[in-house]
Amino acid sequence: WAMYAEDIEAIQRLKREQDAVILAHNYMTPEVFHGVADIRGDSLALAREAQHVDAGTIVLAGVHFMAETAKLLNPAKRVLLPDLRSGCSLAESITPQDIAALRAQHPGAPVVTYVNTSATVKAASDICCTSGNAVQIIRSLGVDKVIMIPDQYLARNIAALTGVEVVTHPGACEVHERFTPLDIVQIREGHPGVTVLAHPECPPDVVAEADFAGSTADMQRYVETEHPVSVALITECSMSDNLAAQHPDLEFVRPCNLCPHMKRNTLGAIRTALETGGPEIDVDSAVAEPARHAIERMLAVR
Ligand code: 13P
Ligand code: SF4
Known part of the structure; x- marks a missing residue:
């Protein structure tokens, strides 16, 4: 230090x-x-x-x-x-035109947009979600089919949890898509008794090998309420580094992947x-209001 x-x-x-x-x-x-x-x-x-x-x-x-x-x-x-x-590779994967094409193919299906998108894309959406509230957001809509973009893996993982039909887009997080089920098999072989927590941006076959899937805050809550002795966090590397500083007695098993943007x-x-005093971020006034609406609609769901 x-x-x-x-x-x-x-x-x-x-x-x-x-x-x-x-x-x-x-x-x-x-x-x-x-x-x-x-x-x-x-x-x-x-x-x-x-x-x-x-x-x-x-x-x-x-x-x-x-x-x-x-x-x-x-x-x-x-x-x-x-x-x-x-x-962010997810934000870069999609445009408002992609959403318009999906709406035309699936009329009436609400568009649930992951927050990992530009304000312009949010403005073309009905409601946002994060990995921490995606299940609640989908359930709050009370429909049997949604368009959930742009993370194909998050969409498929959430579809499996909610039973709602999910149409998606071929976006992926460049950090989480690199994990494989074999990574987890090898972690378990090398560290018997380890608890494996995976982020839902990981492919479904990776999530299937984990003990728990959730957002970074969900991972922290799991560690602090379940008190495992050894954990592998299948996510970005700094997550383990930051939690390890707060929990010196807990063993953190790597590998992890780095996000170059973060x-x-x-x-x-x-x-x-x-x-x-820079760079300063501003949002185009034409998209600010509908984008804010999609985020505020998300935040209103508890
Ligand atoms: P959460 O911290 O919301 O789980 O998001 C992970 C992520 O990849 C953010 O870019
Ligand atoms: Fe985007 Fe990086 Fe987060 Fe992946 S880890 S979703 S690339 S910001």
């Missing part, structure tokens, strides 16, 4: 000077997550918390769609994303964002 001390101290000072708070996703590296973040969580928690930020500036230590969501939910605030290149949020990038 000595190598991070100067940046951490500078960021803490800049936050006070700039009336800023840092919202950090669970995939931030520990020096960001535990060193400078004010609010931490999964995509759902960060969206909920963004609504209630009083400070003038939000620094979103995460990816572009998370910064857009914060801006949509708290438009009076200045929202900074430390590196504009922090994208990893652009270095202390240096966060410090520069606070020093320069």
Whole structure:
């Protein structure tokens, strides 16, 4: 941590000077997550918390769609994303035209859009979901068929849990699609008694090999309520690093995969964002209102 001390101290000072708070996703590296973040969580928690930020500036230590969501939910605030290149393979996989084509093929089916999408795509949707609330969102609609985009694996995993017919799109998370069922078989062989928790962005055959599937916050809750002695988190690497810092007695089994987009949020990038006041995220006024509606409709489902 000595190598991070100067940046951490500078960021803490800049936050006070700039009336800023840092919202950090669970995939931030520990020096960001535990060193400078004010609010931490999964995509759902960060969206909920963004609504209630009083400070003038939000620094979103995460990816572009998370910064857009914060801006949509708290438009009076200045929202900074430390590196504009922090994208997401899911967000890049789909356009509003793809949604229009799906609606034409499946008339009447509501469009449930994963938050890992651009505001433009959200604006073309009926309601959003995250991996933490997808089952509740689908059930709240009370229909037997939905269009759930853009993550084909999340859609198939949620279809299996709800029994609702799900039409999807060939999007995937470049981090979670790399896991295979064999990875889990080998983890169990090498670590008898390990509990395997998989993110639902993983392919269904990977989820089928796991003991539990859920969002990053669900994984944290599982660890803190079920008290396993050894866990393998089938997700982005920093999730284990951050939980390990809070649970030194728990054994964390790797492998894991890195998200290159999340990893652009270095202390240096966060410090520069606070020093320069940019890059700032704004949402086109033509899409802001319908996109906000799709997110707020999601947040109203409890
Ligand atoms: P959650 O933290 O909502 O589970 O999302 C995982 C993810 O891949 C975010 O980009
Ligand atoms: Fe997108 Fe996957 Fe990275 Fe999350 S982990 S930002 S879903 S590419």
